[in-house]
Amino acid sequence: MIAGTYNITCEQGASFLRVIRLKSPDPTDPTGETYVDYDLENYTARMQVRRTVSSDSFQIELTTENGGIVLENGGQKGEIRLIMTDEQTAALTSDGVYDLEIESGSGFVSRIVEGTFTLKLEVTR
Numbered sequence: 460m461i462a463g464t465y466n467i468t469c470e471q472g473a474s475f476l477r478v479i480r481l482k483s484p485d486p487t488d489p490t491g492e493t494y495v496d497y498d499l500e501n502y503t504a505r506m507q508v509r510r511t512v513s514s515d516s517f518q519i520e521l522t523t524e525n526g527g528i529v530l531e532n533g534g535q536k537g538e539i540r541l542i543m544t545d546e547q548t549a550a551l552t553s554d555g556v557y558d559l560e561i562e563s564g565s566g567f568v569s570r571i572v573e574g575t576f577t578l579k580l581e582v583t584r
Contacts, residue, residue, distance in 0.1 A: 462558065466574040471551055472581035475543035479559070481571060482537055496537030499530040501564035504539060508557045508576045518551055519543065530561075539571075554578050 469475055481497035506528065507517040521527025521541055531538035539559070558573035 462570040462573050464574045465572050466577065467557065468577045468579060469543070469548055469551065470579045470581070472545055472549040472584065474545050475541070475548050477541045479539040479541070479572060480537050481539060481561075498536055499539070499561070502530055502561050504528040504530055504559065504561045506541065506557055506559040508551075508555045510553055510555045512556055514555075518553070518555060519547060528559075549581065549584075551578050 465479075467477065481499070482494040483497045484491050485493040485495045487493075503523045505523070506521045508519050509517045519527075521543070523530060527542055529540040529542065531540070539561075541559075555576045555578075556574070557576045558570050560568055560570050562568045
């Protein structure tokens with residue numbers, strides 16, 4: 460799997476929610492033209508936003524463990540929800556870059572999406 464590119468715009472001081480739907484080729488379709496929702500059962504996920512790729516520290520980290528990422532394994536298989544509270548976005552200070560990785564229960568890591576992270580600064584405080 461090669462990571463896709465999705466550039467995120469985040470509004471400082473506002474609640475943040477982005478939904479990503481991960482799909483994979485349907486193994487029962489010999490033409491390879493049909494896709495099905497990706498089964499995220501037994502997966503975890505992590506995402507960091509940094510000023511630059513080479514920055515030593517991150518501005519924010521979202522994970523399945525800290526509640527910043529929710530993986531749907533039920534009715535909406537393949538759905539990845541990225542969540543930040545208004546307090547978390549208010550604490551962000553600059554644009555940056557990010558990537559999002561998923562890890563299977565057996566430890567296989569895939570980067571699924573990456574891109575720029577644009578912060579629209581808050582006026583009302």
